[in-house]
Each structure stands twice: as C-alpha cells, then as structure tokens.
Amino acid sequence: MSKETYYIGEQSLTFPEDVYLISSASVVGKKEGEGPLGNAFDMICDDDKFGEDTWEMAESTLQKEALTLAMGKADLKADDVRYLFAGDLLGQNIATSFGLMDYEIPLFGLYGACSTAGESLSLASMCIGAGYAKTVAALTSSHFASAEKQFRFPLEYANQRPVSATWTVTGSGAFLLSGKKGKVRITGITTGKIVDMGIKDSMNMGAAMAPAAADLIAQNLEDFNRTPSDYDKIVTGDLGYVGQEILINLLKKKKIDISGMHEDCGILIYDKEKQGTGSGGSGCGCSAVTLSAHYLPQLEEGSLKRILFVPTGALLSTVSFNEGQSVPGIAHGVVLEYAG
Amino acid sequence: MSKETYYIGEQSLTFPEDVYLISSASVVGKKEGEGPLGNAFDMICDDDKFGEDTWEMAESTLQKEALTLAMGKADLKADDVRYLFAGDLLGQNIATSFGLMDYEIPLFGLYGACSTAGESLSLASMCIGAGYAKTVAALTSSHFASAEKQFRFPLEYANQRPVSATWTVTGSGAFLLSGKKGKVRITGITTGKIVDMGIKDSMNMGAAMAPAAADLIAQNLEDFNRTPSDYDKIVTGDLGYVGQEILINLLKKKKIDISGMHEDCGILIYDKEKQGTGSGGSGCGCSAVTLSAHYLPQLEEGSLKRILFVPTGALLSTVSFNEGQSVPGIAHGVVLEYAG
Numbered sequence: 211m212s213k214e215t216y217y218i219g220e221q222s223l224t225f226p227e228d229v230y231l232i233s234s235a236s237v238v239g240k241k242e243g244e245g246p247l248g249n250a251f252d253m254i255c256d257d258d259k260f261g262e263d264t265w266e267m268a269e270s271t272l273q274k275e276a277l278t279l280a281m282g283k284a285d286l287k288a289d290d291v292r293y294l295f296a297g298d299l300l301g302q303n304i305a306t307s308f309g310l311m312d313y314e315i316p317l318f319g320l321y322g323a324c325s326t327a328g329e330s331l332s333l334a335s336m337c338i339g340a341g342y343a344k345t346v347a348a349l350t351s352s353h354f355a356s357a358e359k360q361f362r363f364p365l366e367y368a369n370q371r372p373v374s375a376t377w378t379v380t381g382s383g384a385f386l387l388s389g390k391k392g393k394v395r396i397t398g399i400t401t402g403k404i405v406d407m408g409i410k411d412s413m414n415m416g417a418a419m420a421p422a423a424a425d426l427i428a429q430n431l432e433d434f435n436r437t438p439s440d441y442d443k444i445v446t447g448d449l450g451y452v453g454q455e456i457l458i459n460l461l462k463k464k465k466i467d468i469s470g471m472h473e474d475c476g477i478l479i480y481d482k483e484k485q486g487t488g489s490g491g492s493g494c495g496c497s498a499v500t501l502s503a504h505y506l507p508q509l510e511e512g513s514l515k516r517i518l519f520v521p522t523g524a525l526l527s528t529v530s531f532n533e534g535q536s537v538p539g540i541a542h543g544v545v546l547e548y549a550g
Numbered sequence: 551m552s553k554e555t556y557y558i559g560e561q562s563l564t565f566p567e568d569v570y571l572i573s574s575a576s577v578v579g580k581k582e583g584e585g586p587l588g589n590a591f592d593m594i595c596d597d598d599k600f601g602e603d604t605w606e607m608a609e610s611t612l613q614k615e616a617l618t619l620a621m622g623k624a625d626l627k628a629d630d631v632r633y634l635f636a637g638d639l640l641g642q643n644i645a646t647s648f649g650l651m652d653y654e655i656p657l658f659g660l661y662g663a664c665s666t667a668g669e670s671l672s673l674a675s676m677c678i679g680a681g682y683a684k685t686v687a688a689l690t691s692s693h694f695a696s697a698e699k700q701f702r703f704p705l706e707y708a709n710q711r712p713v714s715a716t717w718t719v720t721g722s723g724a725f726l727l728s729g730k731k732g733k734v735r736i737t738g739i740t741t742g743k744i745v746d747m748g749i750k751d752s753m754n755m756g757a758a759m760a761p762a763a764a765d766l767i768a769q770n771l772e773d774f775n776r777t778p779s780d781y782d783k784i785v786t787g788d789l790g791y792v793g794q795e796i797l798i799n800l801l802k803k804k805k806i807d808i809s810g811m812h813e814d815c816g817i818l819i820y821d822k823e824k825q826g827t828g829s830g831g832s833g834c835g836c837s838a839v840t841l842s843a844h845y846l847p848q849l850e851e852g853s854l855k856r857i858l859f860v861p862t863g864a865l866l867s868t869v870s871f872n873e874g875q876s877v878p879g880i881a882h883g884v885v886l887e888y889a890g
Contacts, residue, residue, distance in 0.1 A: 216681050217632065221656050223682055264873050292557065293741065301641025301700075302867035303661045304875075311744035311878055316561050318669060318741070319661040319880075321643045329658060333673065340680030341556050342563055360641075360869075401633065401656035404647060527642035529700075533604050535644075538651055540659075 219433025221426075222400040222543075225339030230392035230549065231331075231385055232345075233286075234506055235279030236499035237272050239354065239380030242491075245480045250503035251381075252279050258355065258380055266300065269353035270309030272382035272495070273298070277313065277349055280384040284345075288313045291386070292343035295330040297321050298351045298494055299378075300360055301527070305351050315347070323523030324419075324448050325402065326350045327383065327498040328542030331519075332399040334387045335544070344388060351382035352493025361412070361528060374414040376450045376476060376492035377485075383498025393510040393549055400430040400543035404525065408536045412526055415537065416453025416476075416489055419522035422539030423449060424460035426520055430543045431466065438468045442514045445505065446541075447497030447521030448476035450490030475500035475521075497521040509548050516547045559773025561766075562740040562883075565679030570732035570889065571671075571725055572685075573626075574846055575619030576839035577612050579694065579720030582831075585820045590843035591721075592619050598695065598720055606640065609693035610649030612722035612835070613638070617653065617689055620724040624685075628653045631726070632683035635670040637661050638691045638834055639718075640700055641867070645691050655687070663863030664759075664788050665742065666690045667723065667838040668882030671859075672739040674727045675884070684728060691722035692833025701752070701868060714754040716790045716816060716832035717825075723838025733850040735889040739882070740770040744865065746878035752864075752871050756793025756816075756829055759862035762879030763789060764800035766860055770883045771806065778808045782854045785845065786881075787837030787861030788816035790830030815840035815861075837861040849888050856887045 217223050236251045243254030253275060260271040273296070281287065294313070297320035298305035306319060322329035330348035337346050355365055357378040363369045387396070405422040423446050431437065438444060449457055454474050461468055475497045476490030501519055508514040522541045531537070557563050576591045583594030593615060600611040613636070621627065634653070637660035638645035646659060662669035670688035677686050695705055697718040703709045727736070745762040763786050771777065778784060789797055794814050801808055815837045816830030841859055848854040862881040871877070 217683060226681075266869055266873065297661065299642075300867065301869065302639075302663065302865065304865070304867045304870045307744060307865040307878060308870065308875060311746055314743045316741035316743055317880065318673060321637065321659040321661045323642065333658060336680065336682060337676065340676065340682070341566075342676060342680070343557060401658070403654045403656055404651035406651055525642065525644070525647040527640065527644045529606055529641065530644045530648065533606065535648060538647060540657065 221429050222398055222433035224398045227339055227341055227389055229335045229338045229396040230388050231394045231396055232388045232392035233280045233284035233386040234384060234502040235276045236383050236502040237276045237381060238499055242379055242381055242479060245485060247479055247504055265353055265356040265359060266304055269305035269351050269356050273305060273309035273349055273351045276382040276384035277347060280386050284386050286345060288315055291315050291345050291347050293318060293337060293346040295320060295334045295348045297326040299357055322540060323525050324492055324494050325521045325523030325540050325542045326494045328521035328544055331385060331544045332401060332542050335396045335399055338387045338389055346387050347384060349384035350494035350498045352378050352495035354378045354380045357493060371488055372413050373488050374452045375488045376415060376448060376490050377487040378493040379479060379491040379496035381495035381499040383502040394506060395547050395549040396544060397547050398545040400426055400433060402426045402541040404538045404540050406536055406538035410536050412531050412537055415524040416450040417456055418524045418537040419539040420449055420453040420456035421460060422541040423457050423520055423522045426541035426543050428464050428466055430518060438466060438471055441471055441516055441518045443517040444468050444472050445517055445519050446474045448492035449474050449522060450476045452489045509546055512548045519544045519546055561769050562738055562773035564738045567679050567681055567729055569675045569678045569736045570728050571734045571736055572728045572732035573620045573624035573726040574724060574842040575616045576723050576842040577616045577721060578839055582719055582721055582819060585825060587819055587844055605693055605696035605699060606644055609645035609691050609696050613645060613649035613689055613691045616722040616724035617687060620726050624726050626685060628655055631655050631685050631687050633658060633677060633686040635660060635674045635688045637666040639697055662880060663865050664832055664834050665861045665863030665880050665882045666834045668861035668884055671725060671884045672741060672882050675736045675739055678727045678729055686727050687724060689724035690834035690838045692718050692835035694718045694720045697833060711828055712753050713828050714792045715828045716755060716788060716830050717827040718833040719819060719831045719836035721835035721839040723842040733889055734846060735887050736884060737887050738885040740766055740773060742766045742881040744878045744880050746876055748876050750876050752866055752877060754792060755864040756790040757796055758864045758877040759879035760789055760793040760796035761800060762881040763797050763860055763862045766881040766883050768804050768806055770858060778806060778811055781811055781856055781858045783857040784808050784812050785857055785859050786814045788832035789814050789862060790816045792829045849886055852888045859884045859886055
C-alpha cells in the first residue's frame with residue numbers, strides 16, 4: 211500500500227497495518243447498572259464513591275478498574291502496554307492523572323469533552339497502525355457527581371433540570387489496541403473539526419453537538435465513498451433524544467438518511483421513563499462503556515459487521531459559559547469491523 | 551527499516567520517515583517582550599488583552615495569531631494543514647477551542663499541563679512519521695492573567711508570591727511539521743510517565759516537575775544509548791531556578807551530569823533581577839515560544855546540531871489541590887537536529 215493512500219478525502223485515514231481492538235472493559239455506577247444495559251457491564255459499583263473520599267478520586271478509581279479489567283481479559287500487564295491515550299471531563303484532566311499514575315505507562319493526556327472516547331481510539335489506532343507499539347490503551351471516564359460539581363451546581367443544591375438536559379454517566383471504558391489479530395478491527399477514522407452554531411444553552415448540549423456529528427458523518431461517508439447502509443449502525447455518543455432528532459434532520463437536508471441505522475449511546479444507557487434522566491446519558495464514559503459492553507460483543511460475534519462510532523463533545527467550561535461564549539461541538543469518528 | 555526499530559528502549563520512538571519542523575512562530579505579551587529574548591519573538595503585543603474583552607479570549611487570540619504567522623512563513627493556508635495538535639492550561643482547553651475553531655482544521659485537543667508543547671510536537675511527529683499527513687501543526691499557549699484566575703487568585707487581589715513561584719508566560723508558539731525537507735529534523739521522541747514525589751506546594755511547581763524531567767532525561771539517554779554530551783543542549787520547559795537545581799542533583803545521583811549543557815526556558819525568558827519573576831517563567835507558552843524564537847534559529851543555522859527539548863508539566867487543578875492531593879509531574883522529550 212503506498213503512503214498516499216493512508217489519508218483519504220478531507221478528514222479520514224485508513225491504516226497501513228491492521229489495527230485490532232483486542233480487549234475492553236466497562237465499569238459503571240449504580241444508576242447505569244439499573245439501566246437497560248445493566249447486565250452487559252463488567253463491573254457495577256453500588257457505592258458511587260467507589261470507596262474514595264471525593265467524587266474526583268472516585269472517577270480516578272473508575273479508570274483504574276477499567277484498565278485493570280481490560281488488561282486482565284487480554285492476559286496483559288502494565289509493562290505490556292506502551293502508551294495510554296486518556297482523558298476525562300474535569301479541569302486539567304485530574305481524574306485521568308490521579309487514576310493512571312500508578313501504572314507507570316507513558317501517557318498522552320487528551321481533551322475532547324465527551325468526544326474523547328473517539329479521540330483516544332483515533333490516536334491509539336494511528337499509533338498501532340504506524341507500528342509505533344505492540345499494544346496501547348485508550349480510555350476515558352466521567353462521573354455524574356464530579357461533572358455536576360465541575361460544570362453546574364453541587365449536588366446538595368438539588369437544582370432542577372430542563373428536559374433537554376442530559377445525565378452524566380458514571381463510568382469508564384478502557385480499550386486495548388494491538389497489531390495482533392483480534393475479532394474486531396479498526397479500519398479507519400474521521401477526525402472532527404470544531405463546529406459552532408452559536409448555541410448558548412449549556413443545558414441543551416445535544417443541540418450544540420448535533421451539527422458536529424452531522425458534519426462528521428457526512429464527511430466520513432464522502433471520504434470513504436459510502437452510503438449510510440454500508441454501516442450496520444451509525445452510533446453517536448451522547449446526543450440524547452433532543453440531539454438525535456436534530457442530527458437526523460440536519461443530515462436529511464444533505465440528502466443523507468440515517469434514520470434506519472442511527473443509535474445513540476446516551477439514549478440506550480438509561481430508561482428515560484423509569485430513571486428520570488431527561489434527554490439521555492452523556493459524558494466521556496457514556497459512549498465508552500456502551501461501545502465496550504453493548505456494541506463490541508456484537509462485532510466480535512459478527513452480528514454486526516461494520517459500525518461507525520461517533521462520540522460527540524461540547525466544548526465549554528464554566529468560565530467560557532459565564533463569559534457568554536457559545537458551546538461549540540466536535541465529533542470524532544471510528545470505523546469498527548467484524549474481523550472474523 | 552523494519553517496523554520493530556521504530557520503538558526503542560522503554561519509552562522512545564525513532565521515525566521511519568523523516569519528520570521536519572518547517573516553520574514556527576512566537577507571539578508574546580508585553581512583559582515577555584521586555585525580557586532577554588524580546589528581540590527574538592515574532593510578535594509582541596503591548597495590550598495583554600490583545601483587543602479582546604476577556605483574558606481567555608486574549609489567550610485564544612494568541613493561538614490564532616501564532617498559527618497564522620507560522621502558516622504565513624511557510625506560505626501555507628489552513629487548507630494545507632491536515633491536523634492540529636493543540637492545548638492550553640485552562641479547564642476544558644477553552645483557549646484552544648475558541649482560538650482555533652475558525653480554521654476548520656481537524657483537531658486533536660491535548661492536555662499535559664505545561665508539558666503540552668512536548669506532547670503536541672510528539673504526536674504531530676508520530677503523525678508525519680507514519681505518512682498520515684503532508685503537513686500538521688502543533689501549538690500551545692498560556693496567559694499570565696487567565697492562568698492566575700484559573701489556578702490561584704484574581705489579579706485584583708494582588709496577592710504575594712513566594713520566591714519559588716513561577717510567572718506564567720503570556721505567549722503562544724506554533725509549529726508546522728512536514729515530511730518535506732526543512733532545516734530542522736525531529737529524529738525521535740521520549741514520552742513521559744506521571745511521576746509523583748508527593749510535593750503538595752502549588753507555589754513550587756519546579757520541585758514538583760523536576761523528578762519527572764530527571765526520569766525523562768535519564769530514560770532518553772538510555773533508550774538512545776547516548777550520554778549528555780551527545781546533545782549540545784538539554785532544554786527543560788519551565789523548571790525555573792528552583793527546579794533546575796533539583797533536576798541537576800537528581801541526575802547526579804544517577805551518575806548523569808547535565809550541568810554543562812542544561813538550560814531552562816523559564817530561566818531564559820525573564821530577567822529575574824529586573825522583572826521580579828521569582829523562580830522563572832512557566833506555562834505551555836513558555837517552552838513553546840522559547841523553542842520557536844531562541845533555539846530553532848540556532849538549529850536552522852547549524853550552531854546547534856542536536857538538542858533534547860523537555861517541556862515539563864505539573865498535573866494539578868484547584869479541585870485536586872483543595873482536596874489535598876499532591877502535584878504529580880510529567881515531561882515529554884523531543885530530539886531536534888540540524889538537517890543541513
């Protein structure tokens with residue numbers, strides 16, 4: 211394969227060498243364990259503090275447990291993992307820093323808001339595809355309580371939430387990638403640009419992120435010269451019900467109909483009626499644990515042949531929000547295929 | 551070259567294809583312009599708000615200007631740059647998000663505290679070395695006022711600072727990397743692990759980061775089978791006077807003497823006596839603008855043949871600090887060589 215064929219179209223890459231997703235793990239909190247995917251997660255903890263004193267350290271523990279489980283499933287040790295590509299939602303990535311330092315693995319810290327699951331898988335794939343390592347890990351986390359404290363109000367305020375608001379998933383998903391043959395292959399990625407439609411409502415992040423997802427999906431189809439039906443599923447990270455509707459309509463205007471194969475991790479992870487979770491789940495952990503627990507098993511057994519996984523992120527902080535800035539979105543796409 | 555030779559030793563990579571640093575630019579604030587490197591910077595702005603309403607938007611403008619200048623010097627447009635690898639110190643990387651969105655270039659958002667200049671150059675090098683793009687950009691920024699607001703106190707408090715404290719540099723450095731021959735080549739990288747020595751003083755970040763720098767430098771020498779004198783300079787990012795002394799002593803214990811060729815961007819950028827900057831400069835922008843304005847010209851003309859550039863980061867947030875956590879450090883090393 212000549213070098214020129216690695217990058218295709220405007221924003222996509224295919225990989226010169228095979229990139230396999232050889233192991234993954236999902237660790238979630240109590241509420242996620244009570245949701246529709248409850249039986250699929252590797253570990254559910256009834257104590258959302260995971261035995262720690264603070265919400266932030268609880269989130270660090272989520273990452274630690276997810277990585278340990280993913281390595282254990284692949285019979286690998288920390289020494290076997292050459293790089294970590296990891297991030298979370300908290301200012302200065304503290305869940306990641308304090309969660310992963312004990313492993314003593316070289317770390318690339320990432321921030322892509324809730325799109326970080328896609329960003330970390332993209333960079334990890336690029337690393338394996340280039341032959342820079344035998345095995346690397348991609349992982350992300352979010353925690354309902356640390357995110358509320360960071361972005362909104364302390365839980366003790368018990369503030370009300372509009373129905374457009376999403377519920378941050380308490381969870382961490384870890385993925386091991388390798389050049390060694392596995393059951394699921396990452397065949398390409400499409401890397402997102404920031405898209406700003408001027409949305410200023412931080413309680414409606416689905417609307418802020420949907421345009422970025424629409425752009426990314428349209429670009430992926432163009433770059434790979436595919437139609438939506440070339441994918442068994444097109445899976446967004448955490449648009450929720452509000453964002454899903456906007457996404458499907460935005461793509462219809464571009465004559466792209468994904469209504470038949472679109473799913474959203476934020477919609478799948480909670481039971482809207484019974485769990486009071488508004489528009490759906492969100493956070494770096496939402497798409498990561500849903501990919502690990504729900505989609506990967508179907509890709510491994512071949513009941514899904516090819517999916518486009520598109521975690522979406524809303525790029526805001528309390529500072530930018532309070533200063534009247536908009537909430538730009540970004541999305542990162544990863545193509546996963548059954549490898550037989 | 552066989553694939554197995556790309557990764558060497560425990561933490562390092564060499565590149566299968568040549569990676570060149572073809573252009574760079576530095577934009578700084580008034581104080582940096584008055585310092586010892588003042589004449590070397592591409593742009594100095596007397597107004598530290600850079601015409602914006604907020605410190606955060608001022609920092610965004612720094613990144614925007616630095617990237618525009620770096621592209622202009624190379625006679626390239628945004629369309630020619632396939633990926634941005636970028637980050638800053640602010641929670642949720644808002645300086646980067648709001649600074650770079652207008653370019654509409656696929657973005658990998660990064661967080662490595664003040665080590666992000668090294669992290670971004672590392673990932674950009676990996677991308678070019680693998681043939682994933684013709685041209686990519688790596689850029690970082692920091693701003694004294696946005697950092698003080700984020701990490702310490704609003705400027706209006708006029709609080710006192712211990713002499714061990716560093717002064718966050720207002721500046722942004724942008725770098726363009728390409729496979730096309732240029733005067734400076736990136737020949738390898740060494741990627742850092744988190745090192746936590748239990749330091750809890752956020753006003754003494756040099757001490758928190760020095761152990762990570764020492765580990766990284768020792769590992770680089772081992773991985774590449776070099777001695778310190780194989781480098782004309784070993785350049786850390788922002789250890790300052792306090793951190794420099796600790797670094798040199800830590801390495802002496804490992805029988806490595808870098809006292810003859812060690813320099814620190816944080817020490818170079820300000821005049822300690824005249825500018826009242828305590829232990830020295832710090833921030834993502836400190837090492838980036840010093841590399842661009844001070845070291846690259848010497849590498850381009852061949853008066854420096856090979857340097858090891860080691861930006862260092864202190865991984866803390868106000869939340870982790872207030873919860874009593876330590877300040878772990880990380881460092882990322884980049885080997886730059888005169889390419890004739």
